[in-house]
Amino acid sequence: MATLKPILLVEDNPNDIELTLAALESSQLANQIVICRDGAEALDFIYRRGPHENRAVQDPAVVLLDLKLPKVDGLEVLAKVKGDPATRGIPVVMLTSSREETDVVRSYNLGVNAFVVKPVAFDEFFAAIKEIGVFWALLNEPPPHRGGWPSNG
Amino acid sequence: MNQHNTAARLSLDLTACDREPIHIVGSVQPHGFLLALDASGRIVQASANAPAAAPVGARLETAFPILDALVRRYLDGGQSQDGATYLRTVALGPEDARQFYEVAAHRIDDLVVLELEETEDASGDAGLDALTPRLRAFVERLHAAGSVEDLCQLLAEDIRHVTGFDRALVYRFDRDWHGTVLAEDGNGVLPSYLDLRFPASDIPAQARELYRRNRLRIIPDAGYAPVPIRPGTTPAGKPLDLSQSVLRSVSPVHVEYMRNMGTMASMSVSILVDGALWGLVSCHNQNPKRVPLQARNACDFLTQIFALQLSAKVRGEQAEQRLALGQVQARLLAYMAEEESFIDGLLNHPDDVLALVNASGAAVVTADRCRLLGSTPPEREVRALYEWLSERGEAEDVVATDALAEEFSRAEGFADRASGLLAISISKRYASYVLWFRPEVVRTVKWGGNPVKAARPDPAGGPDRLHPRKSFEIWKETVKGRSLPWSVPEVEAAKDLRASVLGIVLRRAEELAAMSEELQRSNKELEAFSYSVSHDLRAPFRHIVGYANLLKNREGSHLTDKGRHYVETIIEAAFSAGTLVDNLLSFSQMGRHALNKVSGDLNGLVEEVRRKVLRDVPPDRTVRWEIGPLGRVHADPVMLRLVIENLLSNAVKYSRGRPEAVIEVGRLPPQDHEAVFFVRDNGVGFDMAYVEKLFGVFQRLHRVEEFEGTGIGLANVRRIVERHGGRTWAEGVPDRGATFYFTLPLREEA
Numbered sequence: 057m058a059t060l061k062p063i064l065l066v067e068d069n070p071n072d073i074e075l076t077l078a079a080l081e082s083s084q085l086a087n088q089i090v091i092c093r094d095g096a097e098a099l100d101f102i103y104r105r106g107p108h109e110n111r112a113v114q115d116p117a118v119v120l121l122d123l124k125l126p127k128v129d130g131l132e133v134l135a136k137v138k139g140d141p142a143t144r145g146i147p148v149v150m151l152t153s154s155r156e157e158t159d160v161v162r163s164y165n166l167g168v169n170a171f172v173v174k175p176v177a178f179d180e181f182f183a184a185i186k187e188i189g190v191f192w193a194l195l196n197e198p199p200p201h202r203g204g205w206p207s208n209g
Numbered sequence: 210m211n212q213h214n215t216a217a218r219l220s221l222d223l224t225a226c227d228r229e230p231i232h233i234v235g236s237v238q239p240h241g242f243l244l245a246l247d248a249s250g251r252i253v254q255a256s257a258n259a260p261a262a263a264p265v266g267a268r269l270e271t272a273f274p275i276l277d278a279l280v281r282r283y284l285d286g287g288q289s290q291d292g293a294t295y296l297r298t299v300a301l302g303p304e305d306a307r308q309f310y311e312v313a314a315h316r317i318d319d320l321v322v323l324e325l326e327e328t329e330d331a332s333g334d335a336g337l338d339a340l341t342p343r344l345r346a347f348v349e350r351l352h353a354a355g356s357v358e359d360l361c362q363l364l365a366e367d368i369r370h371v372t373g374f375d376r377a378l379v380y381r382f383d384r385d386w387h388g389t390v391l392a393e394d395g396n397g398v399l400p401s402y403l404d405l406r407f408p409a410s411d412i413p414a415q416a417r418e419l420y421r422r423n424r425l426r427i428i429p430d431a432g433y434a435p436v437p438i439r440p441g442t443t444p445a446g447k448p449l450d451l452s453q454s455v456l457r458s459v460s461p462v463h464v465e466y467m468r469n470m471g472t473m474a475s476m477s478v479s480i481l482v483d484g485a486l487w488g489l490v491s492c493h494n495q496n497p498k499r500v501p502l503q504a505r506n507a508c509d510f511l512t513q514i515f516a517l518q519l520s521a522k523v524r525g526e527q528a529e530q531r532l533a534l535g536q537v538q539a540r541l542l543a544y545m546a547e548e549e550s551f552i553d554g555l556l557n558h559p560d561d562v563l564a565l566v567n568a569s570g571a572a573v574v575t576a577d578r579c580r581l582l583g584s585t586p587p588e589r590e591v592r593a594l595y596e597w598l599s600e601r602g603e604a605e606d607v608v609a610t611d612a613l614a615e616e617f618s619r620a621e622g623f624a625d626r627a628s629g630l631l632a633i634s635i636s637k638r639y640a641s642y643v644l645w646f647r648p649e650v651v652r653t654v655k656w657g658g659n660p661v662k663a664a665r666p667d668p669a670g671g672p673d674r675l676h677p678r679k680s681f682e683i684w685k686e687t688v689k690g691r692s693l694p695w696s697v698p699e700v701e702a703a704k705d706l707r708a709s710v711l712g713i714v715l716r717r718a719e720e721l722a723a724m725s726e727e728l729q730r731s732n733k734e735l736e737a738f739s740y741s742v743s744h745d746l747r748a749p750f751r752h753i754v755g756y757a758n759l760l761k762n763r764e765g766s767h768l769t770d771k772g773r774h775y776v777e778t779i780i781e782a783a784f785s786a787g788t789l790v791d792n793l794l795s796f797s798q799m800g801r802h803a804l805n806k807v808s809g810d811l812n813g814l815v816e817e818v819r820r821k822v823l824r825d826v827p828p829d830r831t832v833r834w835e836i837g838p839l840g841r842v843h844a845d846p847v848m849l850r851l852v853i854e855n856l857l858s859n860a861v862k863y864s865r866g867r868p869e870a871v872i873e874v875g876r877l878p879p880q881d882h883e884a885v886f887f888v889r890d891n892g893v894g895f896d897m898a899y900v901e902k903l904f905g906v907f908q909r910l911h912r913v914e915e916f917e918g919t920g921i922g923l924a925n926v927r928r929i930v931e932r933h934g935g936r937t938w939a940e941g942v943p944d945r946g947a948t949f950y951f952t953l954p955l956r957e958e959a
Contacts, residue, residue: 069748075755124744153747156740157798176751176787178758178780 061117062088063193066098066133067151068125072174076120076151079185087117087193095128099136102143115146118169118192123152123159131162138167147192235448236435237456238428240499241310241326243438244269245449248319250277253444256456258436260301265439269323275299276312280321283314292423292453295502298328311502315453320443324456328501340371340507347511351518360522361392364490364515369394371507372476372500374492378402379480381488384694385409386417388488398495399472411466412489420479421486423453425509427476430497431467433458467493474498476505478512482520527698534702537565542709551713555643556580565706566631566699568645575641585646586623593619598632599640606707608632609700611647614690621690624649629692631700633707636714643710645703647692739797742790750787754780792921799928804845806933808956811839811886814846815874818853822861830870832861837875842884843956848929855922856888856949862916863947864892883935883952890948895941903939926951 063080067073073091080089092098098119100106119137123130130150137143149170150163160171172188175181237243237256245254250269263272270277279296293313300307310325347367354360361379369377376395380388386409393403412420420426435458443449451457467475472493480488490512500508541561545554552573555562559582562571570585574595579588586594597617598608611629613620620627629647634640757779765773815836826832842849857872864870870891877885893911895903904927905920926949927937934954941947 071752071756072748075752075759078755078759153744153751154740156743157802174751176747176754176784176791178754181751181755 060087060193061114062090063189064090064092064098064101064116064119066092066095066119066125066130067122068093069122072122075181076185079182080189082182083186083189085189085193087189090116094126095130095133098125098133099128102137102146115143118147118149118188118196120149120151120188123150123154123163131159131166134163134166134168147196149188149192151188234435234451234458234460235441236437236458237324237451237454238430238458239433239436240429241324241456242436243325243454243456244323245438245443246280246321246323247444250280253320254438254440254449256436256438273301275301276323276325279312280314280323284321293322293324293455295506298502299325301325313455313502317450317453318443318445318447320449322449322454324454326456326502328499340503343367343371344507344510344514348514351515354518357519357522358391360515360519362394364511365392365394367511368478368490368492368508369396371504371511372492374474374476374498374500375399375472375494376402377490377492379488380407380491382417382486386412386414388412391488399493416460416463417486419452420477420489421481421484424479424481424512425455425476425505426457426459427455427500427505428459428464428467429474429499431464431473431475432497471495476500476508478508480512480516480519482516482523487516487519527696530696530698531701534565534698537561538702538705538709541565541706545710545713551710551717552578552580556582559583562643563645565702566645566695567647568629568631569648570626570646572644572646573641574644575636583646584626584648586626590619590623591644594627594630594644595640595642598634598642598644606634607700607704609695609703611692611694612690613692624690627692628690629695631695631703633703633710635707635710643703643706647695649690650693651689735797739794743794747787747790750783750790753783754787757783789921796921796925796928799848799851799925799932804848804932806843806845808841808843809846811842811849811876812836814850815839815853815857818850818857822854822857825858826861830865831868832864832870832872835871835873835875837873839874839876839886840884842953844933844953845929848932852926852929852951855926856951859922859949860888860890860892862892863894864890865916866893867891879955880952882955884955885950885952887948887950889946891946894943894945894947895939896943897941900939900941904937923949 063085065073065076067076077089090101092101097107098121101108101111102116102119104111104113119133121130121133125133130152134148134150137146137148144167147169148167149172150159150168151172151174152159153174154160163171169192170188172184175184239258242259243254243256244252244259244263246269247253252263252265252267252269252272255263255265263269268277269280276299279299283294283296293315296312296314298309298311300309302308309328311328313324313326315322347363350363351360354363361381365377365379368374375398376393378390379392381391382388388407388409388411390402390405390407393401395401438449441448467473470493472495474494474497476492478490479486480490490508541555541558544558544561545551548554548557552575555573559571563569563583568583570581570583572582572585572591573580574591579591579595581588581591585591594617597619601608609631610616613628613630614624620630626648627646628649631645631647633643635643757776760768761773761776761780765776768776819834819836823832857874860872861870864872873887873889875887875889877887879885904923923937930937930951930953935952937949937951939947939949
């Protein structure tokens with residue numbers, strides 16, 4: 057399979073979606089960007105359930121996960137993904153407004169790969185998103201897939 | 210000079226004398242005779258000297274009709290009075306050998322005891338009338354008397370005057386039942402015993418009880434031969450109880466005692482205050498002497514008036530002292546209520562603490578603190594005393610002693626400062642005490658003879674018989690390890706203080722519990738608030754900045770210059786609002802997060818921060834750094850970094866206009882166990898009038914256009930330093946620069 061892995065953006069706030077997309081756009085990544093508006097939908101996508109039942113067998117290159125989400129919140133999604141050996145390898149970056157230390161500590165305890173507090177300054181925000189996208193979607197070498205032939209689907 | 214341990218002596222000599230059954234001695238003195246009658250008026254017992262006309266078994270009606278009439282009247286009168294009642298003076302016997310008798314009666318069990326005391330004439334009936342002027346004068350003088358000793362002196366004089374004894378003593382018992390002669394009146398025939406002390410064994414316990422029940426005793430002739438009562442027992446088979454008898458023969462030991470003293474006649478009157486034996490009036494005569502009944506009655510009366518006056522005086526003095534102590538106590542209460550810790554209320558007013566119980570020293574001792582006031586034993590001794598008190602357990606709330614070393618032998622070592630101890634327990638749970646001390650008062654006691662009576666072995670091989678001492682030569686003894694005793698009002702004042710302290714502590718505990726509940730609730734609210742600010746307030750500012758930037762970057766070409774200026778302003782305003790939120794959050798976190806203190810090198814930290822701050826300094830500026838040796842400190846490195854960062858970036862910021870900015874960081878010599886640090890710059894400085902505003906949240910002394918910032922940096926500095934137990938302050942001169950100081954508590958191993 058030759059297609060690039062998608063970037064999964066889990067965010068309920070439309071303004072944040074638009075700004076994050078603008079930033080990713082400016083980094084000129086070719087990866088498809090999938091948007092889920094709550095934690096439940098994100099899990100459906102990752103586990104190919106419900107509306108995403110028929111999508112290709114392919115883990116996201118990176119999950120950009122907001123902390124506060126409707127239905128299933130960001131920390132629950134993180135716990136589920138990092139608690140499952142089948143999905144543990146998926147990089148998850150918390151992208152959040154929170155500066156609460158407890159959130160940071162809990163996220164790292166759950167196995168988050170990075171925790172980014174969205175900067176107020178626009179330039180810094182753009183730079184951060186671009187760096188995250190470039191690093192996780194292009195530079196980062198994911199762990200080797202165990203079991204089966206990943207690209208045969 | 211002799212020294213004795215009083216307690217040990219007491220247990221030694223209060224033996225044989227205490228066992229003598231003196232109230233059932235079975236005989237009477239020969240200056241009168243005794244008849245015991247049963248309910249039917251039959252004579253069941255009689256002293257051997259009773260007239261032959263009144264044999265045992267006869268009816269009184271037949272023997273002496275005149276007496277029988279008196280007894281009937283006595284019985285009909287419903288005798289409620291304890292002790293013998295004087296009935297009247299009668300004449301008995303044939304015309305040519307007429308003898309006058311003073312007749313007294315009392316009841317014991319179901320018998321009536323009739324005692325007929327020989328008298329010179331029939332004038333006994335004259336009653337108290339003749340004495341009335343004297344009694345009135347006595348009462349007036351009692352009212353005018355200043356001290357207890359003055360009262361006693363009046364009593365001694367009057368009783369001697371009424372009775373005509375050679376010497377009258379007023380004798381007072383102390384807590385150990387030793388007696389001291391407080392007043393004396395005499396004609397010089399007998400030696401003076403004024404100020405002498407007589408050991409408790411001189412008047413044994415059962416004699417004291419007898420004295421309480423029978424207020425007046427008389428021995429007209431110590432050389433008398435006792436007259437037995439026959440038969441030896443009552444119809445009920447018991448020896449006749451003579452405790453209320455006026456003719457009762459006294460203990461042979463007492464007679465021997467009198468002879469040794471060189472007195473052949475004596476009379477004693479009990480002084481009862483509130484039902485308890487307070488002392489005695491003791492009268493003696495070198496030669497045998499009879500005292501007519503009316504004079505004896507007058508003495509009894511005088512003594513009772515004296516006792517009432519004495520009781521009123523003692524009460525008055527105590528009330529006065531209570532009033533005085535009450536004022537001290539009220540002040541102490543106010544002090545305790547004012548202070549955070551009631552203990553400070555006490556410690557800050559040592560004079561009143563001591564005055565409360567008239568002590569010369571005091572200590573407030575808890576498990577970890579020992580604070581001394583006034584003249585006290587050294588701290589380690591107070592600690593030992595505290596341990597001893599704690600081990601005594603919960604039995605007593607108040608411990609008062611004027612001879613501490615008798616109970617706590619270690620106190621002999623510091624008797625000069627603390628022979629008297631008054632202690633209250635103010636917290637059982639945390640074993641806390643307030644202790645008061647009184648110094649030793651070394652007294653020389655003049656005993657009336659060697660107080661140690663010798664028990665002589667009985668030559669017949671019986672139990673050792675007690676012999677009263679033969680010598681009444683003054684025997685001096687030095688009493689050591691004693692303080693002045695604590696008075697009743699003083700002990701009560703201590704108890705009241707204890708109750709107040711417990712009340713305050715209890716109320717404080719309740720207030721604290723309520724406060725901590727309220728604090729926990731408001732802390733939770735604050736946390737929820739910051740969380741929500743963190744997430745919800747910050748996002749809109751980010752969005753405004755983001756969209757305004759997109760507008761500027763992507764649609765900028767459609768805008769006029771003015772439009773682009775508007776957009777710039779929106780971005781700046783929203784950015785500063787967002788930064789403000791961030792700063793606020795970090796400020797609130799500063800107060801909530803636990804400190805993680807470790808020791809480290811402050812120069813290293815300052816150097817790291819300095820490099821970071823330099824990154825924001827434009828390259829065209831000249832900054833000269835003068836950093837002195839700062840040493841090691843014990844602090845939370847993350848928090849302390851924020852302090853240094855704020856101070857250094859402020860120094861850089863406010864010295865921006867100088868051709869050469871000079872920033873100095875240094876450490877001053879320690880003050881009051883604190884390390885003092887400072888950061889000095891040669892910048893714009895500030896007016897000292899506003900110095901208090903510097904460290905407040907959102908307090909700014911400069912316009913935003915001059916110097917950027919949200920006005921929270923120094924508030925963070927103060928908050929962090931205070932959480933470390935340090936202080937912050939600043940000095941400045943407008944346009945000459947500013948110096949910011951902060952301190953950290955010194956830790957020896959830091």
